[in-house]
Amino acid sequence: MSKRRRASKVMRLWDWSVPPTGAHREVLSIVPEGWHDQPRATRKPPLLFVHGIAHGAWCWREHWMPAAAERDYPVFALSLRGHGDSGGRKRLGRTLLRHYVHDVMQTIAELPQPPVIVGHSMGALISQLVADRYQPRGLALLTPAPIQGAAYMLPTILRRRPLDAAKVVAGGTLPLRAEQLFVGLDQTTAARYVDRLGRESPWAQYELFVPHRIGPVRAPVLVVGTPDDRVVDVRAVEETARAYDVEPVWLPGIGHDLMLDAGWEKALGVLLDWVDERC
Amino acid sequence: MEDRGAAWAVVGAGPHGLSALKNLLQLGLDADGFERDTDLGGNWNFHAENSRVYESTHLISTKPFTQFPDFPMPDSYPDYPSHWQVHRYFRAYAEHFGLFDHLHFNSEVVGITTADGDRWNVTVCNHESGEEITRQYAGVVIANGHNWWPKIPQYPGQDTFTGEIRHSAHYKSADVVRGKRVLVVGAGNTGCDVAVESAQNAKETYHSTRRGYYYNPKYAFGRPSDQTADLLLALRLPLGLRRVMFKTVLRLTVGDFEKFGLRKPDHEFFETHPIVNQQLVYYVSHGDIQPKPDIERFDGSMVHFADGTSVDIDLVVFCTGYLAHFPFLDDSFLNLEGDHPVLARQIFTPTTPTLVVSGLIQPDSGQWTIAHWQAMLIATYAAVRAQDSATAQRFYDAMVAETGVRFTGGTDYKDSTRHYYEIAHQEYLRAVEDDLQRLESMAPALAR
Numbered sequence: 001m002s003k004r005r006r007a008s009k010v011m012r013l014w015d016w017s018v019p020p021t022g023a024h025r026e027v028l029s030i031v032p033e034g035w036h037d038q039p040r041a042t043r044k045p046p047l048l049f050v051h052g053i054a055h056g057a058w059c060w061r062e063h064w065m066p067a068a069a070e071r072d073y074p075v076f077a078l079s080l081r082g083h084g085d086s087g088g089r090k091r092l093g094r095t096l097l098r099h100y101v102h103d104v105m106q107t108i109a110e111l112p113q114p115p116v117i118v119g120h121s122m123g124a125l126i127s128q129l130v131a132d133r134y135q136p137r138g139l140a141l142l143t144p145a146p147i148q149g150a151a152y153m154l155p156t157i158l159r160r161r162p163l164d165a166a167k168v169v170a171g172g173t174l175p176l177r178a179e180q181l182f183v184g185l186d187q188t189t190a191a192r193y194v195d196r197l198g199r200e201s202p203w204a205q206y207e208l209f210v211p212h213r214i215g216p217v218r219a220p221v222l223v224v225g226t227p228d229d230r231v232v233d234v235r236a237v238e239e240t241a242r243a244y245d246v247e248p249v250w251l252p253g254i255g256h257d258l259m260l261d262a263g264w265e266k267a268l269g270v271l272l273d274w275v276d277e278r279c
Numbered sequence: 280m281e282d283r284g285a286a287w288a289v290v291g292a293g294p295h296g297l298s299a300l301k302n303l304l305q306l307g308l309d310a311d312g313f314e315r316d317t318d319l320g321g322n323w324n325f326h327a328e329n330s331r332v333y334e335s336t337h338l339i340s341t342k343p344f345t346q347f348p349d350f351p352m353p354d355s356y357p358d359y360p361s362h363w364q365v366h367r368y369f370r371a372y373a374e375h376f377g378l379f380d381h382l383h384f385n386s387e388v389v390g391i392t393t394a395d396g397d398r399w400n401v402t403v404c405n406h407e408s409g410e411e412i413t414r415q416y417a418g419v420v421i422a423n424g425h426n427w428w429p430k431i432p433q434y435p436g437q438d439t440f441t442g443e444i445r446h447s448a449h450y451k452s453a454d455v456v457r458g459k460r461v462l463v464v465g466a467g468n469t470g471c472d473v474a475v476e477s478a479q480n481a482k483e484t485y486h487s488t489r490r491g492y493y494y495n496p497k498y499a500f501g502r503p504s505d506q507t508a509d510l511l512l513a514l515r516l517p518l519g520l521r522r523v524m525f526k527t528v529l530r531l532t533v534g535d536f537e538k539f540g541l542r543k544p545d546h547e548f549f550e551t552h553p554i555v556n557q558q559l560v561y562y563v564s565h566g567d568i569q570p571k572p573d574i575e576r577f578d579g580s581m582v583h584f585a586d587g588t589s590v591d592i593d594l595v596v597f598c599t600g601y602l603a604h605f606p607f608l609d610d611s612f613l614n615l616e617g618d619h620p621v622l623a624r625q626i627f628t629p630t631t632p633t634l635v636v637s638g639l640i641q642p643d644s645g646q647w648t649i650a651h652w653q654a655m656l657i658a659t660y661a662a663v664r665a666q667d668s669a670t671a672q673r674f675y676d677a678m679v680a681e682t683g684v685r686f687t688g689g690t691d692y693k694d695s696t697r698h699y700y701e702i703a704h705q706e707y708l709r710a711v712e713d714d715l716q717r718l719e720s721m722a723p724a725l726a727r
Contacts, residue, residue, distance in 0.1 A: 008712060009712070010652055010708050010709075010711065010712040010715075011705070011708060011709065011712065012348065013509065013512070013513035013705075014513065015343055016343045016344045016506065016509045016513075016648075017343075017506050017507070017509035017510035017512075017513050018506070018510065019341075019342070019343035019506065021354075022354025022355070023354075040377055040380070102351070105349075105351050106351060106353065106354055109350055109351055109352075109353065109371070109375065110353075111375065112374070112375065113375060113376075113377060114375070114376070133348055133349050134349040134350075135305055135349070216719075218305075218306075
């Protein structure tokens with residue numbers, strides 16, 4: 001009998017014995033008219049957007065959701081617990097990544113058919129953990145937090161931004177500033193987005209630094225990165241792509257928040273063309 | 280006759296049939312699901328002829344382990360959902376994964392016979408048209424359940440009993456016990472539910488059991504008791520310590536069962552299928568349920584018990600369980616030992632590599648997480664078979680070498696028909712995961 005080579009997909013002891021309790025979930029959606037009446041086999045698959053650290057469903061609603069719906073995609077975005085207009089803010093200090101995975105799974109179970117999961121940053125890591133238990137139609141990872149763990153980034157963060165590092169270690173939310181998230185936005189717009197950022201669970205942030213092992217994913221995978229990302233570096237994107245045996249798609253000139261930054265149309269185009277072709 | 284090529288047939292659209300169908304389709308195979316009723320859900324399809332749930336049925340295990348791992352029950356469901364909610368959940372599952380396009384309702388499988396090269400001819404009778412159609416399949420998954428064919432005991436004088444005798448299979452609500460003197464036989468979870476409902480509605484209620492049992496509470500240590508049990512397993516506490524902890528909870532909350540007139544359990548904790556019922560002891564302690572030992576004989580309207588007592592009874596409800604039953608298939612395919620099949624992993628028939636069974640398990644916890652992983656193993660095996668039958672055959676031979684191996688978690692189950700299919704859920708799942716990984720390593724092309 002072969003020895004177990006990877007983390008167990010089957011034995012989810014903590015989810016069985018200490019299951020996450022539910023929290024109110026904000027789910028934004030746009031379903032193109034007539035989509036429900038089209039035959040299931042040929043209609044466009046739903047897209048489910050999963051946001052990153054301190055963001056919320058709103059970041060997708062700004063540009064991507066209406067634009068994707070224009071191209072006949074039914075689109076859904078949830079706010080993880082403690083984010084956006086979802087509940088669970090008071091318990092944020094006790095929230096783990098597996099609680100976020102629970103929120104995504106609950107949202108998936110309400111969708112009319114298996115979606116293409118689109119995760120951004122920490123949301124990309126959550127999406128991979130979801131794909132470990134649920135076979136999506138496709139898995140798109142945008143400027144992904146590294147599944148191998150971000151521990152290797154620590155020296156750089158400590159050198160460049162020692163105060164930020166200290167804050168995260170002490171349980172504060174990783175400070176995200178306009179110049180880290182955006183490349184081409186005017187100051188007013190950028191400030192408006194940064195204003196909307198909320199708090200993040202300290203435990204979820206710690207979990208970003210440890211490696212996560214998942215089994216093979218039976219779905220097409222897209223990895224998108226940008227050399228101008230000041231949060232997730234090139235190495236993280238490359239390592240994520242290598243884990244799935246795919247070539248990353250690079251979008252120079254766009255910042256970490258590629259659904260909000262100037263040039264979001266191009267990033268969305270890459271995603272939708274990939275869905276059209278591969279999913 | 281239509282040849283369905285590489286497609287598999289799935290018999291039954293209960294939870295095991297549905298998850299088998301879904302996983303076969305997700306791995307890119309073609310499959311047809313056949314269901315004799317007009318709707319899916321099997322046992323949980325309340326109005327179906329062979330549904331054995333009653334109006335008040337709720338899950339006795341909680342959501343996290345009972346649900347399909349890739350399709351959670353909604354947060355809005357309670358810890359112990361009702362059978363109505365369970366049925367809605369199965370419909371949502373079938374809807375989400377597009378199973379309705381592959382399900383044939385009103386379609387009873389009436390015959391499964393071998394064809395060339397381990398293929399199968401499956402004859403289906405359409406209940407609407409009365410027409411019988413035979414199609415040929417690459418393989419068959421039997422998922423017709425083992426909790427629908429009533430097991431009815433025979434006692435001396437039973438045929439001359441002047442009251443009514445009813446198996447719990449035909450107990451749908453408390454209406455049938457109202458105002459009567461009722462004897463409930465059997466202390467499975469159904470027996471305890473019926474005894475409690477009878478205590479609430481009947482004139483008198485007697486509860487005959489073979490032995491004393493542990494009546495587990497639904498909550499222990501501030502959480503659902505099955506979650507606590509899984510937590511203790513997750514912490515890898517040894518069996519002896521887990522027994523002491525659960526017995527202590529019972530001791531601290533209920534106390535000694537004997538002081539209510541219940542018998543002392545003649546076995547250790549975890550040695551019989553768990554009974555989860557908080558109300559039974561309550562009604563016994565209020566005198567609304569009178570415990571009785573085994574029945575000795577019937578005489579007119581009287582029932583005599585092994586301890587020499589006797590009572591006048593209007594209605595006997597036999598909650599004596601069910602036996603597996605495969606009316607559409609020659610028994611010789613199922614490696615029967617007496618009246619029950621002995622399989623490998625409780626899935627693979629040692630007789631034929633393309634005839635598998637899903638659902639012939641009775642876990643000491645929830646069911647459908649295991650249904651999913653059984654289905655995953657079956658579907659992966661079917662997919663490997665379609666690509667590379669020699670590899671699949673090697674895997675099958677390795678499985679069959681382990682025919683009859685049980686997964687008891689170190690306990691010695693009491694000898695009883697109800698323990699034919701009993702498994703310790705964590706030990707069983709670990710074995711199934713090992714099998715899956717072995718199969719995937721034999722056929723790496725499939726892993727991605």
